[in-house]
Amino acid sequence: MKVIKKIKRRLKEKEVALYVRLPHTIRDRDDVAKLFTGNFKISLPRQSSRYCYVIFSDIEEKVKNLKAVKNTRINGKRIVVAPANTKIEKKTIIVKKKIVIPEVKVDPKVTKHLFVSNIKCGTSIQEVKAAIPGCLSVKMLKPYSSASRAAIIKMESIQLATEYLMNTKEKPTVAGRKLRFNVDTRDRHRRHKSKPLKIYDGEPETEQKVIE
Numbered sequence: 001m002k003v004i005k006k007i008k009r010r011l012k013e014k015e016v017a018l019y020v021r022l023p024h025t026i027r028d029r030d031d032v033a034k035l036f037t038g039n040f041k042i043s044l045p046r047q048s049s050r051y052c053y054v055i056f057s058d059i060e061e062k063v064k065n066l067k068a069v070k071n072t073r074i075n076g077k078r079i080v081v082a083p084a085n086t087k088i089e090k091k092t093i094i095v096k097k098k099i100v101i102p103e104v105k106v107d108p109k110v111t112k113h114l115f116v117s118n119i120k121c122g123t124s125i126q127e128v129k130a131a132i133p134g135c136l137s138v139k140m141l142k143p144y145s146s147a148s149r150a151a152i153i154k155m156e157s158i159q160l161a162t163e164y165l166m167n168t169k170e171k172p173t174v175a176g177r178k179l180r181f182n183v184d185t186r187d188r189h190r191r192h193k194s195k196p197l198k199i200y201d202g203e204p205e206t207e208q209k210v211i212e
């Protein structure tokens with residue numbers, strides 16, 4: 001009941017109130033009080049601002065003061081005065097934004113091969129392959145504990161592999177365990193360049209590359 005009474009009181013005050021906006025921050029009530037006459041009270045916001053509400057005893061006082069301060073200026077700047085009950089209240093409109101998943105930038109270190117861990121021992125290759133969309137092949141590795149093992153898998157594309165690494169695709173669950181995806185850090189795809197041999201025959205040192 002107290003809440004209802006409070007709302008009714010505010011609505012009633014709004015009918016006899018003026019919205020006032022000054023060209024500068026209101027320092028105290030005297031900045032506003034000097035603009036009006038009669039019986040009124042000033043309602044300031046909690047934080048310092050340039051606006052406030054002036055509440056009069058009745059509508060006649062409100063209208064009389066509204067006409068009196070029309071075109072009033074402070075330091076050459078016009079003040080804004082308007083009936084509080086005519087101020088347009090903004091309605092909150094919830095707009096559902098279309099979710100656009102950005103294209104994943106492929107890391108140069110990422111290949112079609114991924115290192116997958118947290119596989120339960122006893123899980124078959126077919127189970128792992130079937131649980132990962134886009135998986136072409138699975139190579140099981142030796143168990144790293146009595147309950148878990150890992151595998152190297154090959155995906156259809158680097159883009160698909162990157163999506164699993166960036167968590168833009170949901171991690172599959174096999175035998176009650178959520179799989180973990182990491183970059184395949186093996187060096188088997190890298191070719192090592194031969195180091196040049198140094199030759200010394202009494203002359204200044206020269207370098208000669210090994211021809212394969």
